[in-house]
């Protein structure tokens with residue numbers, strides 16, 4: 028029996044822990060910090076068997092070194108990025124079998140936030156790092172808008188029931204931005220209310236599902252007339268392609284982020 032729990036790290040990062048509850052082995056994704064992971068493993072009496080890394084940013088990899096001092100385990104990561112301690116260099120369409128917990132995951136190359144960024148997925152869940160967030164997407168630091176658009180489209184092509192595990196708790200502010208873009212969207216309003224309730228209790232709003240993301244995430248809705256119109260109004264120009272809409276949304280979000 029596999030289940031996933033989230034470990035709080037740094038100010039708003041999540042370290043996902045994939046747990047085989049029968050044999051008590053587990054794998055963690057993006058340990059930005061080691062101590063919260065150690066505490067979680069101790070508390071739940073789990074054996075760590077591997078580390079998965081989505082991209083090279085420090086808040087996703089900073090815990091690796093300390094974890095490797097204690098555990099002699101493989102570290103899987105993106106072939107195109109520098110990650111200390113990485114033992115398995117992964118590319119698009121690769122498959123990894125995590126024998127200790129008894130699952131196989133596929134690799135999807137999703138450049139945009141960083142150039143080598145990868146996601147890990149199966150037919151039930153996906154770890155999207157800082158590319159697709161709940162109700163948002165990552166900043167485009169290294170890649171191009173076209174790459175980000177293509178990466179988000181690839182993720183969105185998976186089954187709608189897929190659970191989306193992202194690397195940060197940003198959902199509330201993302202939904203406030205989504206509401207600026209689509210003030211008439213009742214799914215966004217409803218989700219914002221649910222998310223506010225969860226956050227008041229300090230509970231994670233992750234995972235979401237791809238179905239919910241498609242209803243409420245403006246960055247997955249660049250082809251919708253309401254989103255296009257809003258982006259055109261903000262940028263004061265007509266936008267011919269969904270990639271142009273995405274570029275405006277990303278620029279707009281960067282501009283207002285601190286106020287959300």
Ligand SMILES: [Zn+2]
Nearest residue numbers: 082084140157
């Ligand atoms: Zn990042």
